[in-house]
Amino acid sequence: MFSDIQFIVFDLDGTLLDSVPDLAIAADKAAQTLGYAPVSEDQVRDYVGNGADVLIGRSLSQSLTVSDELSDETKREARRLFDQFYAETHHQLSRLYPNVVDTLARLHDAGIPLAIVTNKPSMFVPEILEQHNIKDYFVEVLGGDAFEQKKPNPIALNHLMEKYSIKPSQMLMVGDSKNDILAAKNAGCHSFGLTYGYNHGEPIANASPDVVADDVSDVLELLGLALTQS
Numbered sequence: 001m002f003s004d005i006q007f008i009v010f011d012l013d014g015t016l017l018d019s020v021p022d023l024a025i026a027a028d029k030a031a032q033t034l035g036y037a038p039v040s041e042d043q044v045r046d047y048v049g050n051g052a053d054v055l056i057g058r059s060l061s062q063s064l065t066v067s068d069e070l071s072d073e074t075k076r077e078a079r080r081l082f083d084q085f086y087a088e089t090h091h092q093l094s095r096l097y098p099n100v101v102d103t104l105a106r107l108h109d110a111g112i113p114l115a116i117v118t119n120k121p122s123m124f125v126p127e128i129l130e131q132h133n134i135k136d137y138f139v140e141v142l143g144g145d146a147f148e149q150k151k152p153n154p155i156a157l158n159h160l161m162e163k164y165s166i167k168p169s170q171m172l173m174v175g176d177s178k179n180d181i182l183a184a185k186n187a188g189c190h191s192f193g194l195t196y197g198y199n200h201g202e203p204i205a206n207a208s209p210d211v212v213a214d215d216v217s218d219v220l221e222l223l224g225l226a227l228t229q230s
Contacts, residue, residue, distance in 0.1 A: 014197030
């Protein structure tokens with residue numbers, strides 16, 4: 001089933017990077033600046049995954065469902081503040097998950113093209129990749145504003161398949177949330193769900209990925225590669 005994989009797409013937040021500590025600081029500051037209740041790191045861990053607009057809307061609403069009572073003006077100002085405060089963190093508290101660097105390096109050494117498709121705003125991604133010295137592993141990095149629709153819409157995956165002449169059966173999507181798995185299914189490609197990360201408190205298995213794994217390095221075993229070259 002996976003012997004034909006020739007291209008691997010990774011989600012970023014919750015898959016390669018634990019970014020919640022910095023996101024929580026920004027969401028909390030934005031909410032309190034506008035007179036809303038404080039937002040905790042645990043709350044933000046549940047709220048992430050659908051892009052910055054949804055994250056800040058959930059933070060103001062204190063719920064996974066964004067309140068209809070929030071005006072467009074309030075949401076715009078909250079997003080502006082969030083972007084400002086998030087940029088000011090410089091992602092100092094964000095950390096790569098275990099085995100991420102070694103896994104990316106091994107896949108890169110094996111000649112498999114890698115890409116990132118994230119719902120995170122594009123402007124924040126380059127600094128993160130450079131800080132953690134993983135930028136050069138990827139042939140393409142697509143943020144949440146690269147296209148009109150975010151995951152679970154498959155437009156970014158379809159774009160990559162067309163650009164790199166990859167068939168759906170040759171692409172693997174690696175992610176931690178239902179949106180990642182649904183994007184893969186909508187594109188017709190294989191899906192690899194990680195049990196850690198951010199999925200609104202739901203087990204990733206509920207999204208029925210082709211593979212469920214506890215560690216990102218398990219993708220190497222799937223492809224018949226060792227974590228380190230002998």
